[in-house]
Amino acid sequence: MIVQWRRPGADGPTLVVEKVSAAYIAADGLSHGTAMTVAAAQGLTADRALVYGMGLDPHTLYAAMTRDRLSAHLYLPRNVLESDADRARHGQPRNAAEELHRALDAYAATLQGDRADHLITPEPEPIAAVRARQREAAEQAEVAKMAKAVFAAAMLEQVTDPRRPHGLIGDEQLQERITAAATQTTALAKVVEVEQRRERETAERVTAVRAQVHAELAGERDRLTTALTALDDAAHRHDAAQDRLRAAQRKVTGLETTLRERYGGRIRSWLPSSERSRLTEQLQQAKEKLTGAARRAESADRAEQAALRQAMEVFPAVATPAELHQRLRVLTGPRTFAAALGKESAARLETVLPGLADQRRVRAARLTSPGFGDSAADRHHRARQDLAALTAEADYRHQLDTARQRGEERARRDPAAPALAQSRREQAQQQAETRRRPREQARIYRPPTPPGITAKGPRQGYGR
Template sequence: MHAGRDASDTLAALLADWQRARTPYRADAHDELAAVLVLAGSNADVERLNLAARAIRRQAGELTGPDRLYRLPGGRTLALAVGDHVRIRTNDYRARKSKGARADVLNGYRGTVVAIEADRSVIVQWRRPGADGPALATEKVSAVYIAVGGLSHGTAMTVAAAQGLTADRMLVYGMGLDPHTPYAAMTRDRLSAHLYLPRNVLESDADRARHSAPRNGAEELHRALNAYAAILQGDRADQLISPEPEPIAAVRARQREAAEQAEVQKMAQAVFAAAMLETVTDPRRPHGLLGDDQLQERISAAAAQTTALAKVVEVEQRRERQQAEQVTAVRAQVHAELAGERDRLATALTALDDAAHRHDAAQDRLRTAQRKVTALEATLHERYGGRIRGWLPSGERARLTEQLQQAKEKLTCAARRAEAAGRAEQAALRQAVEVFPAAPSAAELHQRLRVLANPRTFASALEKESAARVEAVLPGLADQRRVRAARMASPGLGDSAADRQHRARQALAALTAEADYRHRLDATRQRGEERARRDPAAPALARSRHEQAQQQAETRRRAREQQRGYRPSTPPGITAEGPRQGYGR
C-alpha cells in the first residue's frame, strides 16, 4: 500500500516503482509487458499513465524515430513511434480470411511497434501462445484501423481490460475502482502487488480540515486507507454531473487534454528526476555524487598518488630482490658447507672407525699375551716354587722358563702396539672433531653424520643454519617477513606500500570508470544527473543505500558460510561403487 499527496504525486510514485520493477525485463519488451502490469480504474487515468510512461521511455531512448500522430474519435490524437507499447482494441479475424497464412489481430493483445511505413500503417509484433510454446506474431494495421480506435498505448490498462491476465508484479492506481474491483486487481500477481492511493482526492474537505496535514508517511497512508474504505463502502454520495452542450464539451475536452499533457510531462519529469537520483546514489557508483570538476580533481590526485606509490614500491621491490639474492647466496653457501662437512665427516669417521677397530684388536692381543704370561708363571710356581724343588735340575723347567720369556717379549710387543693403536685412534678422533667441533665424542659425531646424511634432517639443519646466518648478515629480515605474512593473513593489521598502491589503483580505476560512464551519457541524462547531485537529500540517500548494501552482503556471506557448514544426513547403504558409510548430524 502506498499513499501520495494528490493524484500527480501518487501517479509519479507509481511510475517510479514501475521504472524499477521493469528493469530486470527491459532486455525484451515482450517479457516486460508480460511481467509488469500497470492497472487503473478509469480510461482517463490509464491514458495519463500511458502518456507518462511513454515520455519516460522516450527520455531513456527506448523509442526511436519521430512521432506519427493519428486522429482518434472524439478529437483525441495518438502518437506512435518505433518501440511503443501498444494494445489491440478491435478484433480482426485474419487467419480465417487468409486460410491460416496470417495471424488474428484480437482485442487485448499487447505488443510493440516494430516499424511505421510510408502509408502510415503500423507493424505490430506481439507474443501469443503456440503449439510449441510462446511464439511471436507480426501484423500490419492500417491508419484507418487506428483512426477508428483499434490501437492504443499498452503500458497501462483498466482493471476490466486485464481480465484473466497475471503478471509477476502488479501496480494498481486505486481511484475509480468500484467495491468489487480492488480484489480482482490485487490478486493477479505472482510476486508482488502494490496499490497507490491519492489522499487529497480521497478525503473530503471536511476530512482535510479536521485532520490538517499528515505528520509522516504512515499517517498519510492510514488516512488514505480510511477514506478509500469509506468510498468503497458507499458512505459518500457520488456527485451527478449534467451533460454539457457539445461546443462547451469540446472546448473543455481540449482544455483537459492540454492540462493532462502538462501533468503527464510533470509526472515524467518527476519520475526521471527520481530515477536520476537513484542512479547517482547507487552503491555500485561510489563517486556518483561528485561533481564533474571534483571528479577530475580526484582523478588527478589519485593518479599522482599512484605514481608516487609506484616509485616507493619499486624501491621496496628492488630491496626485496637484493635481500632475496643475498638469502639465496647464503643458503647456497650453507648448503655447500653442510654438504662438505657431511663428506669430510664421513671420511674422518671411517678413519676413526678403522683406528678404533685396530685399537680394539691390539687390546685383544695384549690381553691374550697377558693371560699366557700369567698362566706360565702360575705353572712354574706350582711345579718348582718349593725350596727343595727349586734346586732340582729339570729340563721341563728350562723349557717353561724359555716359554715364559718368549711370552713376556710378546706381551711387551703387544703393549707397544696397543699403545700405538690408541694414539692413532685419538688422532683420528681429533681430526673428526676438527670437522665438527661441537661434538667432542665419537657418538655425537656419528649422530651429526646421521643428521646430515638423512635428506629430511639435512633440510631442517639447512633451514636452521641458513636462518641464523641470514639473521647475522641481514638483521631484522625474519621480523620483516613475519610482518608481511601477518599482513597477508590479516589485511587490517597494517599497510605496506604495495597495499597502499593496490588501493590507490582501485580508487583510480573507480574514478576513471565513473568518468567514462558520464562521458557515454547523452546530454539529457547528464543534465538529469547533475540536478540529482545538487539534491539535498542525495547524500543521506547514498549513505542509507550503502549501509543497506553492506548489510545484504554480510547476510549473503553468512548464508554461504552456513551452506558450507551444512551437510545433509545420508543413511548407510549399498551403492554401485560398494558399501556407503552413513553420516549426518
C-alpha cells in the same frame, strides 16, 4: 497468502501465481503499503510515492507526483506506450538509459495529446479562441513541468545508483580525483616495485644462505663419516692390540709361575734339566712378544687419540665419541637433516638479515588477519580500483548527451541526493548479504543422518 500478477509472455500477458508462506510473513518478509487512487490521495503526504502513470492526465499526474517527502517513483509500461511499429522502427533499446528515454518520450506524447476541458455553453468566438490558446499554453507548460519533474527524478535515480559510487561528484571534482588517484597509483607502483625488488634480493640471499648451510652440513656429514670410520677402525685396532697384550701378559705370568713352582728351590735351581731350558726359552720368547704387543698397543692408542682429535675438529661442539655418533645420525636421517638445516639457516639468517623473522611474522599476520595492516601492494591495489572506478564514471559521462549531462548535474545539487544514495547503498548491501547467506550455509558440511535417526533422536525400536 496467494499473490497474482500479470507478466508479458510470448503469446500475450500471462497470469503468474505465487504463494507466500506464513513463516515468511511471520519473519517480516512483507512490509505495509497503501494503494489508492490519485483522487483519494489528494491532501496526503508519504515518504515515498509509487505512481502508475498510464491513463493519467497532466493535472492528475501532477497531484500524484507531489505526494512524497523523500522521493516519487513513476512506473510506465513501455510495451503499452510503444506500438509494434515503434518497436520495429527503433529496435530493442541498447541500454537502460535509452529504454528510459524512449518510455519518457512516448509518455510525454500521451500527455500532450490530452484534450482540454470545455464549457457546456459555447463562448463567443474571440473570447473562446483566446481562452483556448491560454488553456493550451497552460497545459503545455504543465506538461513540460511534469516532464521536467519526471526527467529530474530519472536523473536522480541515475546519479544515486549504487553501481556508480562517484555519481554525486561534480565534473571538476571528478577530474581532480582522477588526477590525484593517478598520481597516487604511480607513486605506489614505484614503492611496490622497490619492495618487490627487496623481496627478490632477500629471497635470493635466503636461498644462498640455505644452500651454503646445506653444503656445510653435507660436508660436515661426509667429514664426520670419514673421521668416525677412521676412529672406529683405530678403536678396533686398539682393542685387538689390548687383547694381544693381555694374552702375552697371561702367557708370561703362566711361564714364570711354572718355572717358580718347578725350579724355585736352591737345590733344584742347580739341577740340569732340558725341560727347564725349554721353559726358560719360551719365557724369553713370551717376554719379547709382550714387549712387541705393548709397543703395538701404545701405537694403537696414539692412533685412536689422533682419530678422536680429528673427529673433534670436524664438530668441536661435542666432547665424546657417542655425541659424535649422535651428530652423525642427525645429519644422516632425512627429517633430522631437514630440521638441522632449518635451525642452522634460521640462526645464520638472524645474523645476516636481522629483520627477516619480524617481516615473516608480519606477512603471516596479514594473511591470517586482513585488518592487521596494509602493505604497499594492498594500497596499490585499492588505488588502482579507485582509479578504474573514477575513469569509468568519467567515460560514462562523456557518452551522455547534453540534456542528460545537465540533468545529472542538477540532480547532484539536489539536497536529498546524498541521503537517497546512502539508502540505496545500504539496500544493495542488505540484498547482497541476503544472497550470500544461503551460499555460505550450503558450503557448511552436515553429516548425513543414519537410517532410523530423526531430528528428535533415534526412532522407537531402533537398534534392536
